[in-house]
Amino acid sequence: MSELNHVELWNRCLDIIRDNVSEQAYKTWFLPIEPLEFKDKTLLVRVPTQFFYEFLEDKYIDLLRKALYKVYGEGTQLMYDVVVNKSSRPEQTVQMESSKRSILPAKKVETAKISVVPLPDLDPHLNPNYNFDTFIEGVSNKLSRSVAEAVAQNPAKTIFNPLFLYGASGVGMTHLANAIGTRIKELYPEKRVLYVSAHLFQVQYTDSVRNNTTNDFINFYQHIDVLIIDDIQEFAGLTKTQNTFFHIFNQLHQNGKQLILTSDRAPVLLQGMEERLITRFKWGMVAELEKPTIELRRNILMNKIHRDGLVIPMEVVEYIAENVNESVRDLEGIVVSLLAHANVYNRDIDLDLAKRIISKVVHCENKPVGIDEIIATVCNHFSVSTQDLYSKTRKSDVVQARQVAMYLAKQMTELSAAKIGTLIGNKDHATVLHACKTVKAQLEVNKAFQQEMREIRQEFKK
Secondary structure (H helix, E strand, O other), rough: OOOHHHHHHHHHHHHHHHHOOOOOHHHOOOOOEEEEEEOOOOOOEEEOHHHHHHHHHHHHHHHOOOOOOHHHHOOOOOEEEEEEEEEEEEEEEEEEEEOOOOOOOOOOOOOOOOOOOOOOOOOOOOOOOOOOOOOOOOOOOOOHHHHHHHHHHHHOOOOOEEEEOOOOOOOHHHHHHHHHHHHHHHHHOOOOEEEHHHHHHHHHHHHHOOOOOOOHHHHHHHHHOOOOOOOOOOOOOOOOHHHHHHHHHHHHHOOOOEEEEEEOOHHHHHOOOOOHHHHHHHOOOOEEEEOOOOOHHHHHHHHHHHHHHOOHHHHHHHHHHHOOOOOOHEEEEEEHHHHHHHOOOOOOHHHHHHHHHHHOOOOOOOOOOOHHHHHHHHHHHHHOOOOHHHHHOOOOOHHHHHHHHHHHHHHHHHHHHHHHHHHHHOOOHHHHHHHHHHHHHHHHHHHHHHHHHHHHHHHOOO
């Protein structure tokens, strides 16, 4: 058989295949195939990737065989020349046999064109409150946010596909994933965007198996333009679900669709997940959202307070930011709890209320601080001696140090105002209360002083 005849015969195969698949599938999976030679009843074709070979074998081997038998003759074997290294010159390839599984006897292949049915409107299931405007940026999430915005601007057209976001629970992965979807719908209203939890995906798949509608389930997901799967780690151990998602992932990725995945851990740490899936999770961009820094926690709190029109003293904000350090979700929950308690019990939001609520919500392991440690730390910070602190001098730097020491002692110990006054220069309880009031007022309006107080507090945590 001449080279020309060989190519012509392959083109005839393509004509048969084209009549039996969608135009998109034909262009994606069959046009890239390059026929190399036909010898000893074996057709050798080149395919661009290992993944390409696996997908053809899984989805289209029966159709390929039928076309080959019809054009090349019964019993024709298929061999793949798989490209494994495109960067080398010439390209490195490895040859792989087609599977030996039997197929039904060849029948006349139908040539009727498949009619294209318009896709129904799709509810993306996005939370509109989770957008880029409400996502507060800090050092711990700066990279992830930048990548997310790039994906939102040009879905599936960046190197960040798939985008795999991971981090501890409550650090903002769901928020950021929703923000991407929301921005894409704003910029590209025609795109089919879907946010779905891994748990819901699993439930849908199980229902499709029970109702014998698995093909409909897969077909639905293969027509998504931007697929967001939250908490992908929940697929662990679910072999059949993973297998189905593997094929959906492959189809979407090959067709230039955007995938966004979130997890509570990095891909390499996912237990009970098939290696072929883990490999694909790492194809694009893997970005970590770290636990929020104290500065970010403070900014998140201030943003929520401003957004909700609340009035919360700065000392309360600082206390929350310092002690609630695991989750953004916890921060917002604390604010809601504060507001609820204040309304129900008709009382102001103050430090005592914040301490009581936080103790019930988060586990605080702060070591107890004694009055001597407070005095020593404050004196060191303001560069004054303990003798001056105990004296009756009215020098401004000493007065400030004395007031700060009294304020912190009232906050961080169980001592009464009278006892604190006795221990700090033998002052009366009224002096201590005045000092606390003065420091509170400064915290409300003086940013430089706020920073000084943060620095002092940090000393107690070393």
